[in-house]
Each structure stands twice: as C-alpha cells, then as structure tokens.
Amino acid sequence: MSTSKVSAARVAPPKGGGRRKLSLPVVLLVIAGALALVSLVRLISGANDVTSVGQVHGALELAVPIGLAGLGGLWAERAGVVNIGLEGMMVLGTWFGAWAGFQWGPWAGVLFGVIGGALGGLLHAVITVTFGVNHIVSGVAINILAVGLTRYLSNFTFADAPGGSSKQSPRIDAIDKITVPGLSDWMQDLQQRHWFFVSDLAGIVGGVFTGLSLLTVVALLLIPATWWVLWRTAFGLRLRSCGESPVAAESLGVNVYKYKYIAVTVSGALAGLGGAFLAIVSTGIYQEGQTGGRGYIGLAAMIFGNWMPGGMALGAGLxxxxxxxxLRGGAENVHAMLLLLAILLVAAVIWQLYRRKYVAAVVSAAVSALLFTWYALTDQVPSQFVDAAPYVTTLLVLALSAQRLRMPKADGMTYRKGEGK
Incomplete structure (x- = not known):
C-alpha cells in the first residue's frame, strides 16, 4: 500500500459516520448554558423553587433509584440481554431490603436488597441465556412473579410484625446522612437571594451537599465505576463483545455464557439496590407498589443515554x-417548565432550519407557539398534567433522542454456543 493511501486511511472517518466525542470544556460549557437558561426562566416566571436546595436534594433522591435501574439495564444490554424485568428486580430489592432492614439494621437491608435483585437477575439469565426464551417474555414474567411473590411473603412476615401490615413493613432505621458544615448554610443563603445564575448554581451545590445519604454516595460512585470496568478493563471489553458479536467473541476464546450470566446478575443486583434505596432511604418502609414503574423509567433513561453511563445519569437526573x-411547588413549577420547553423548541427550530429539515422545523415551531400561548394565558397547569409530567417527559425524551441511538448489535438476540462454527 502506498504512503498516501496509508495516510488517507489514518485520517478517514470511520464508516457509518462516527460521532466526535465531546471534550470536557465543551460539556461544561453546555451545562453552564443550560443552567443559565433555567435561571432565566426562573426569573421570568417567578418560580424561585425550581433550583432551590430542597428541590435539587429531592430530585437527587428521586433520580438515584431510576439511575440504579438504568445502570442495571446497561450492564445487561451491553452483554446482549434485554432486561425488561428491572421493575420486578426492584420490587424484590424493596421487599428483601425492608425485611432484613427492620430486623438487623439498614445496611443489612441494603445487602439483602442487592441479593434479592441479583436472584431475579440470575433467574432472567437462566431463562434467556440457557433456555433461549424471548427476553421480553422473560422480563415480563419476572415482573409479574416478583409482585406476586412479595405480596405472598408480606402476608406472613410483615402482617404479624409490630407496625406492619400485609401491604407494608415496620419502619426501618435510617442510614446516616452527610451535611458539609458551613458550605450548606452558605449555599442556602446565596440561593435565597435569587440572583441570576449564581443563586441557581448555589442551589445545586447546596442540594448535593445537604442531608446526603451515604447510600446516595455509593450509588453516585457506581456510575464512574461502571464506566471504568466496562470501558477500561479487559473484562469489560469481553463483556461488551458479547453484546456486539457473541460469535466473534467465542472465536477469540471468550466464554459468552459466563459473561452474559455475570452481566445479567449484576444488572439485577443494581436494580435491587435501587429498590432497597426506595425502601430504606426514600420512605423508611416497604410499601406494596412503591416502585411505581421506576424500573421502566430507568430503562428509558438508559436508552436516552445511548447505552452509556454518563448519558444514562443525565437521563435519570432529568x-x-x-x-x-x-412534589415541591407542583403546578407553579411545572407551569414554568412550559416556558423552558417553548424556548428549547425555538432553539430546535433554528437547528433544524440550519440542517434544512423544514418539516421538522415547522412542527417544532407550531408546538413552541402552542406552549408559549399556554404559558401566557394561564397561571398554572391542571393537577392531572402535573402528575403526568414525569411520564410525558419520558415519552418526549425518547421520541426526540430516537434518531441518534445505537444499541449493541446483538442486543436481544438468542445465542447458542458453537453456532459460528
């Protein structure tokens, strides 16, 4: 091959039009711009609680179970196994976490919650990897089984316990929380001044460093830990190869069954940890149905994040x-978000016109005008819309991000050892 051809091969973009990775300064600039936009909307709407310390702290606690479920889905799907059963594994985590927590303390509850979710993941692996059952069918079956099993177990465990019933557990002792002395009060004071950008940034910092549960710290550390294990180790490379091309991985000596089993069991364990967080940190008790579809929303966060830990974390935070x-400010805060969405759609219109996608630009402009009109003619939104806001957001995000997604190539496919020979 000539020197010119070698040079051209080195500089040629990858086939399929690979995306350029964003550098850290660019990411920080985007985050700062987004915060500035939120601050502008807060000043215009007067919804000062949108970025308050309490709002950010509450958002973090609500995002952790979703993020853990999404992280679990990422482990399974990177190995080629679709895990619709995350919801059921979270249910197992809530029950086992509460059962052990009220008897032996909260950290024992965390451990048993992880074990409960891991057992659900192991069952999913046996059904899908060993027996080759359709992944969706197996996941739905686990969701149904988990609800029935925990309801049955509650009847003769929690029902006779002091302070418990057939639908909820006795109260569980709380896990220790961290508040940074001085910094928390300073951030609270800055946030209450309602300055542009500065107060919003203070609200975010204060929300993160005020009343932070130790289990929240563990959950946050699991995100970079997952990235390092899956993208910076030989183990992670082998596991991801099972989700891209298990036949090629097998030809290189990778035990595909083993890595799929590990990935799906870890997936269940992470979902179980999310369930234990709900029972021990968020509410302090187990309640029937308390997962509230968070396993499915975690799966949506993972898809929004393009099967990457960082993107998944952003989706869970959203x-x-x-x-x-x-929960805080209700109709007033959601009403302010109408203005934010309208402004974002204006930016989308400009971008679509730049890319000459005129039909999409017209649709975005029409929706933006509708939102501006809705915001201008009302002082608050109906309570039904407030309750539906998280689920509407889930649908909108998935719809808007669908075009840029790339799932693992062998995700959801049935694999049989030796099929490539």
Missing part, C-alpha cells in the same frame, strides 16, 4: 427533576 417538580 426524570428525577421532573418528578420532584410535582
């Missing part, structure tokens, strides 16, 4: 923030 809006 859903947690939207969910927290209805």
């Amino acid at each position: 859903f947690g923030f939207t969910d927290s809006l209805k």
Whole structure:
C-alpha cells in the first residue's frame, strides 16, 4: 500500500459516520448554558423553587433509584440481554431490603436488597441465556412473579410484625446522612437571594451537599465505576463483545455464557439496590407498589443515554427533576417548565432550519407557539398534567433522542454456543 493511501486511511472517518466525542470544556460549557437558561426562566416566571436546595436534594433522591435501574439495564444490554424485568428486580430489592432492614439494621437491608435483585437477575439469565426464551417474555414474567411473590411473603412476615401490615413493613432505621458544615448554610443563603445564575448554581451545590445519604454516595460512585470496568478493563471489553458479536467473541476464546450470566446478575443486583434505596432511604418502609414503574423509567433513561453511563445519569437526573417538580411547588413549577420547553423548541427550530429539515422545523415551531400561548394565558397547569409530567417527559425524551441511538448489535438476540462454527 502506498504512503498516501496509508495516510488517507489514518485520517478517514470511520464508516457509518462516527460521532466526535465531546471534550470536557465543551460539556461544561453546555451545562453552564443550560443552567443559565433555567435561571432565566426562573426569573421570568417567578418560580424561585425550581433550583432551590430542597428541590435539587429531592430530585437527587428521586433520580438515584431510576439511575440504579438504568445502570442495571446497561450492564445487561451491553452483554446482549434485554432486561425488561428491572421493575420486578426492584420490587424484590424493596421487599428483601425492608425485611432484613427492620430486623438487623439498614445496611443489612441494603445487602439483602442487592441479593434479592441479583436472584431475579440470575433467574432472567437462566431463562434467556440457557433456555433461549424471548427476553421480553422473560422480563415480563419476572415482573409479574416478583409482585406476586412479595405480596405472598408480606402476608406472613410483615402482617404479624409490630407496625406492619400485609401491604407494608415496620419502619426501618435510617442510614446516616452527610451535611458539609458551613458550605450548606452558605449555599442556602446565596440561593435565597435569587440572583441570576449564581443563586441557581448555589442551589445545586447546596442540594448535593445537604442531608446526603451515604447510600446516595455509593450509588453516585457506581456510575464512574461502571464506566471504568466496562470501558477500561479487559473484562469489560469481553463483556461488551458479547453484546456486539457473541460469535466473534467465542472465536477469540471468550466464554459468552459466563459473561452474559455475570452481566445479567449484576444488572439485577443494581436494580435491587435501587429498590432497597426506595425502601430504606426514600420512605423508611416497604410499601406494596412503591416502585411505581421506576424500573421502566430507568430503562428509558438508559436508552436516552445511548447505552452509556454518563448519558444514562443525565437521563435519570432529568426524570428525577421532573418528578420532584410535582412534589415541591407542583403546578407553579411545572407551569414554568412550559416556558423552558417553548424556548428549547425555538432553539430546535433554528437547528433544524440550519440542517434544512423544514418539516421538522415547522412542527417544532407550531408546538413552541402552542406552549408559549399556554404559558401566557394561564397561571398554572391542571393537577392531572402535573402528575403526568414525569411520564410525558419520558415519552418526549425518547421520541426526540430516537434518531441518534445505537444499541449493541446483538442486543436481544438468542445465542447458542458453537453456532459460528
């Protein structure tokens, strides 16, 4: 091959039009721009609680279970196994976490919650990897089984316990929380001044460093830990190869079954940890149905994040923030978000015109005008819309991000050892 051809091969873009990775300064600039936009909307609408310390703290607590479920889905799907059963594994985590927590303390509850979710993941692996059952069918079956099993177990465990019933557990002792002395009060004071950008940044910092549960710290550390294991180790490379091309991985000596089993079991364990967080940190008790579809929303966060830990974390944060809006300020905060969405759609119109996608630009402009009109003619939104806001956000995000997604190539496919020979 000539020197010119070698040079051309080195500089040629990858086939399929690979995306350029964003550098850290660019990411920080985008985050700062987004915060400035939120601050502008806060000043215009007067919804000062949108970025308050309490709002951010509540959003973080609501985002953690969703993020853990999404992280679990990422482990499974990177190995080629679709895990619709995340919801059921979270249910197992809530029950086992509460059962052990009220008897032996909260950290024992965390451990048993992880074990409960891991057992659900192991069952999913046996059904899908060993027996080759359709992944969706197996996941739905686990969701149904988990609800029935925990309801049955509650009848003869929690029902006879002091302070418990057939639908909820006795109260569980709380896990220790961290508040940075001085910094928390300073951020609270800055946030209450309602200055542009500065107060919003203070609200975010204060929300993160005020009343932070130790289990929240563990959950946040699991995000970079997952990235390092899956993208910076030989183990992670082998596991991801099972989700891209298990036949090629097998030809290189990778035990595909083993890596799929590990990935799906870890997936269940992470979802179980999310369930234990709900029972021990968020509410302090187990309640029937308390997962509230968070396993499915975690799966949506993972898809929004393009099967990457960082993007998944952003998706979980978005859903947690939207969910927290209805708990603090409710209709007023969601009403302010109408203005934010309208402005974002104006930016989308400009971008679509730049890319000459005129039909999409017209649709975005029409929706933006509708939102501006809705915001201008009303002081608050109906309570039904407030309750539906997290789920509406889920649908909108998935719809808007669908065009840029790339799932693992062998995700959801049935694999049989030796099929490539």
